[in-house]
Amino acid sequence: MSPDLLDATFTALADPTRRAILARLASGEATVTELAAPFDMSQPAISKHLKVLERAGLISRGRDAQRRPCRLEARPLKTATDWLENYRAYWEDGYRRLDELLAELGAEDERRGDPPSGARS
Amino acid sequence: MSPDLLDATFTALADPTRRAILARLASGEATVTELAAPFDMSQPAISKHLKVLERAGLISRGRDAQRRPCRLEARPLKTATDWLENYRAYWEDGYRRLDELLAELGAEDERRGDPPSGARS
DNA sequence: AGGTTATTGAACCGGAAGGTTATACAAGGG
DNA sequence: CCCTTGTATAACCTTCCGGTTCAATAACCT
Numbered sequence: 001m002s003p004d005l006l007d008a009t010f011t012a013l014a015d016p017t018r019r020a021i022l023a024r025l026a027s028g029e030a031t032v033t034e035l036a037a038p039f040d041m042s043q044p045a046i047s048k049h050l051k052v053l054e055r056a057g058l059i060s061r062g063r064d065a066q067r068r069p070c071r072l073e074a075r076p077l078k079t080a081t082d083w084l085e086n087y088r089a090y091w092e093d094g095y096r097r098l099d100e101l102l103a104e105l106g107a108e109d110e111r112r113g114d115p116p117s118g119a120r121s
Numbered sequence: 122m123s124p125d126l127l128d129a130t131f132t133a134l135a136d137p138t139r140r141a142i143l144a145r146l147a148s149g150e151a152t153v154t155e156l157a158a159p160f161d162m163s164q165p166a167i168s169k170h171l172k173v174l175e176r177a178g179l180i181s182r183g184r185d186a187q188r189r190p191c192r193l194e195a196r197p198l199k200t201a202t203d204w205l206e207n208y209r210a211y212w213e214d215g216y217r218r219l220d221e222l223l224a225e226l227g228a229e230d231e232r233r234g235d236p237p238s239g240a241r242s
Numbered sequence: 243a244g245g246t247t248a249t250t251g252a253a254c255c256g257g258a259a260g261g262t263t264a265t266a267c268a269a270g271g272g
Numbered sequence: 273c274c275c276t277t278g279t280a281t282a283a284c285c286t287t288c289c290g291g292t293t294c295a296a297t298a299a300c301c302t
Binding site: 014087114 | 131132137140144147196199202205209211212235
């Protein structure tokens with residue numbers, strides 16, 4: 001799993017405006033102007049946000065005359081969730097013990113930023 | 122749930138170095154120098170990354186003489202996961218239909234970036 | 243005390259992020 | 273055709289990010 005995808009996805013999610021856009025798209029396709037409406041922000045600014053979301057593969061765009069409808073693409077969200085899932089054991093009860101338990105299993109791929117392989121519940 | 126927490130958390134996760142640091146900490150406490158070792162990067166750079174992680178509440182720090190051991194704090198990871206969980210339906214089979222289904226439940230708190238309330242599996 | 247080790251802080255730099263305005267472009271509707 | 277609508281691009285500004293180096297601080301060791 002390329003780190004770049006996670007980079008782009010988490011970067012996209014780090015902005016409240018973009019999260020709001022995703023939330024809006026969760027209830028169906030929307031055009032750029034529709035997406036821009038709720039925000040006190042120029043339309044080009046929204047276009048930029050959309051490009052960030054697109055770069056992360058979180059949205060795809062169609063064509064309806066001059067309109068450019070956006071649709072939610074949740075696949076990267078799954079990727080992100082899968083990554084986070086590996087830490088689930090650490091926020092559930094008893095993680096302190098697990099912490100020490102895992103301390104003995106030397107870590108291999110830390111440089112790649114991979115989550116602990118044995119951390120799944 | 123303050124958006125700022127999600128902002129800080131996703132921002133922290135958006136960098137591969139920081140994700141690697143978290144992965145390392147998953148196998149137990151570590152000092153700054155230990156954390157810095159695998160990276161081709163100056164040690165102050167790591168200190169900055171640690172500050173970003175700390176700002177998001179993803180790590181806490183102790184004291185052991187001149188050392189400042191870091192420990193993983195997974196709570197914000199849970200917060201992030203909870204947010205993402207709301208979209209689970211969209212990457213699971215049949216999400217296209219769900220898409221249209223939810224289109225009829227007008228969205229209230231889109232401005233806040235809240236995920237769709239009805240999207241839970 | 244003095245030196246070494248561990249870590250932070252300050253000043254700086256290049257480049258990316260997030261916003262603006264103004265302009266171009268593309269496509270439908272009188 | 274022209275005008276209006278929807279969207280993207282360009283140029284610009286300011287702030288933040290990720291890195292650097294060098295200096296400061298803190299605590300141990302002898």
